[in-house]
Amino acid sequence: MPRQSSTADTAASPGRSPIPAQAGIGLRFPHHRAVLETHPEVAWLEAHTENYLSGDASTRCLEAIRRDYPLSLHGVGLSLGSALTLDAAHLGRIAECIARLEPGLVSEHLSWSTVDGLFLGDLLPLPLTEEALAVVSRHVDELQERLGRQVLIENPSSYMSYRHSTIPEWEFLVTLADRTGCAILCDVNNIYVSCCNHGWDPLKYLAALPPERIGEIHLAGHSTRELGGGRSILIDDHGSAVCDAVWQLYDAACARFGAVPTLIEWDTNIPALPVLLEQASLATEHMKRSAPKSAAGAQRAVA
Amino acid sequence: MRLLETQQLFAQALRQNNAALLTQLIDTGPVALEERLAIYRGTMLGTWSRALGLSYPAVRQLVGDEFFENAAQRFALESPPGNPDLDHYGAGFDRFLAEFEPASSLPYLPDVARLEQAVNRALHAPRVKPLKPERLAKLTGEALEHACFVPHPSVSLLEVRYPADQIWRAVIEGDDAALGAIKLDCEPLHLLVQRPYEDTAVVRLGAGAWHLARQIFEGEPLGEWQSADATVDLTEQLALHLAAGRLVSIRCPGLPAIQEPECDDDE
Numbered sequence: 001m002p003r004q005s006s007t008a009d010t011a012a013s014p015g016r017s018p019i020p021a022q023a024g025i026g027l028r029f030p031h032h033r034a035v036l037e038t039h040p041e042v043a044w045l046e047a048h049t050e051n052y053l054s055g056d057a058s059t060r061c062l063e064a065i066r067r068d069y070p071l072s073l074h075g076v077g078l079s080l081g082s083a084l085t086l087d088a089a090h091l092g093r094i095a096e097c098i099a100r101l102e103p104g105l106v107s108e109h110l111s112w113s114t115v116d117g118l119f120l121g122d123l124l125p126l127p128l129t130e131e132a133l134a135v136v137s138r139h140v141d142e143l144q145e146r147l148g149r150q151v152l153i154e155n156p157s158s159y160m161s162y163r164h165s166t167i168p169e170w171e172f173l174v175t176l177a178d179r180t181g182c183a184i185l186c187d188v189n190n191i192y193v194s195c196c197n198h199g200w201d202p203l204k205y206l207a208a209l210p211p212e213r214i215g216e217i218h219l220a221g222h223s224t225r226e227l228g229g230g231r232s233i234l235i236d237d238h239g240s241a242v243c244d245a246v247w248q249l250y251d252a253a254c255a256r257f258g259a260v261p262t263l264i265e266w267d268t269n270i271p272a273l274p275v276l277l278e279q280a281s282l283a284t285e286h287m288k289r290s291a292p293k294s295a296a297g298a299q300r301a302v303a
Numbered sequence: 304m305r306l307l308e309t310q311q312l313f314a315q316a317l318r319q320n321n322a323a324l325l326t327q328l329i330d331t332g333p334v335a336l337e338e339r340l341a342i343y344r345g346t347m348l349g350t351w352s353r354a355l356g357l358s359y360p361a362v363r364q365l366v367g368d369e370f371f372e373n374a375a376q377r378f379a380l381e382s383p384p385g386n387p388d389l390d391h392y393g394a395g396f397d398r399f400l401a402e403f404e405p406a407s408s409l410p411y412l413p414d415v416a417r418l419e420q421a422v423n424r425a426l427h428a429p430r431v432k433p434l435k436p437e438r439l440a441k442l443t444g445e446a447l448e449h450a451c452f453v454p455h456p457s458v459s460l461l462e463v464r465y466p467a468d469q470i471w472r473a474v475i476e477g478d479d480a481a482l483g484a485i486k487l488d489c490e491p492l493h494l495l496v497q498r499p500y501e502d503t504a505v506v507r508l509g510a511g512a513w514h515l516a517r518q519i520f521e522g523e524p525l526g527e528w529q530s531a532d533a534t535v536d537l538t539e540q541l542a543l544h545l546a547a548g549r550l551v552s553i554r555c556p557g558l559p560a561i562q563e564p565e566c567d568d569d570e
Contacts, residue, residue: 050387053388053390054428055429055430056390056427057426057501076387077386077387077388078387081306083305083307083310084307087387090386093388112310113387114387115310115313116311117386118314118385120347120383121348121351121384122343122347124310124313124343127328129306135306159339159342159343160329160339160343162309162330163328164304164328225342227338231333233334233342
């Protein structure tokens with residue numbers, strides 16, 4: 001059983017339990033009650049940090065759930081790619097939330113969301129330049145220093161690329177990890193979406209990522225927006241099951257990276273809990289089939 | 304182009320829905336810049352209006368999802384969030400609704416929005432232990448006269464023209480019969496919202512008690528409290544607020560603050 005056994009002393013802090021190299025699911029509000037009451041069998045859970053910043057009922061609920069499952073916290077608002085400074089107040093709230101919930105993994109995105117005191121509500125694309133690399137590196141350093149731990153940075157899905165970008169996205173990520181010591185959260189669906197939208201080769205993307213840097217994998221569904229005239233663009237809407245092409249790419253990722261904690265994300269048209277658990281079981285099957293058996297992950301530079 | 308300038312331009316293009324601002328910056332190919340920008344703008348507006356929908360569930364139900372989304376997006380474009388902590392986003396939505404012509408047939412809507420703003424504030428207030436009533440016994444004479452009280456961070460006072468509390472409760476509870484029975488023509492109401500413990504409470508106060516409560520919660524020294532209403536007893540009202548967990552600390556000049564030890568999570 002992947003689940004932690006609860007101790008007799010329930011008042012004791014659950015501590016930071018590591019995220020196992022198995023499949024977990026993204027925990028969203030509609031499933032709080034079902035998870036608390038039915039204790040589904042799943043190896044670990046991931047929640048969005050920004051949803052648990054205050055002492056409200058949801059936070060209390062997550063604190064209760066957290067006693068039974070390894071938890072990962074995934075940030076969606078820190079805006080590591082903002083040209084100026086990080087939002088100190090927000091960083092403080094995040095640090096407090098992380099200290100309270102003691103997650104096994106902490107992650108954020110290679111993107112930006114805030115400029116001139118305005119939160120734009122999306123993970124926006126960065127120009128991939130030396131300047132941006134220096135900015136993101138500085139902010140990841142600051143985040144890791146503030147939290148006193150390693151974080152994982154996720155590759156984005158994107159619908160635009162800048163003319164003045166000079167560094168391929170995979171190279172940007174790897175250099176960021178080298179400079180800051182952060183790990184990489186490899187979102188296989190994002191690689192698929194971005195590669196289709198920009199004409200990149202997803203296998204080449206995977207091949208550029210060093211296995212020892214990969215601390216987590218994300219899987220999700222995307223949709224195709226038809227634009228007329230036979231044109232289309234893929235939208236990373238996390239609103240459906242993982243598609244065959246992404247499962248295939250996940251097999252390639254497992255073959256390259258070994259067994260890695262893998263998350264099923266589903267954020268729009270959220271289905272009943274069993275559907276998510278079924279997707280997690282599928283991920284486990286793929287991982288078992290595709291990851292090399294020999295000492296997978298032993299060399300990982302991930303805390 | 305420098306990163307800051309790029310981001311400022313991107314933000315402007317998003318808010319004004321003006322893809323032409325990015326022509327020099329972005330590669331296009333078969334998918335036009337407008338189509339690419341529309342994806343990001345859709346997510347931005349969706350994030351903003353969803354956040355407002357979570358903070359204003361009764362307003363949303365009263366006007367319907369489509370109407371709400373339209374109103375929320377217009378409000379958000381005028382008053383976008385300043386940071387990613389969206390639990391506290393949406394101040395001023397009541398004033399926006401009061402001026403929003405399509406909502407003019409629902410004159411009580413801004414009052415319901417004001418109440419929901421207070422309820423939302425209570426829901427997301429930090430955990431602070433209410434002051435135990437017996438702490439007051441430590442103070443006598445002059446110290447008591449100069450004592451100022453700090454309200455629990457979940458507490459709000461509001462004055463509304465319509466019975467927003469009845470409307471809010473009926474909508475949240477899905478009680479159509481109660482909603483239908485509400486009489487809109489009533490005297491202005493004086494409400495108090497609080498959540499010192501688990502549940503959020505919305506209570507009606509008399510006008511005199513409400514005006515006194517405002518003096519107490521705004522931190523006026525005890526010796527200066529006044530009530531125009533002779534039936535309002537200052538000591539009794541203070542005891543009521545303490546018993547209900549609405550106060551968290553007493554400040555007296557020259558003395559350390561009187562408050563309960565920090566919240567631990569084991570209670």
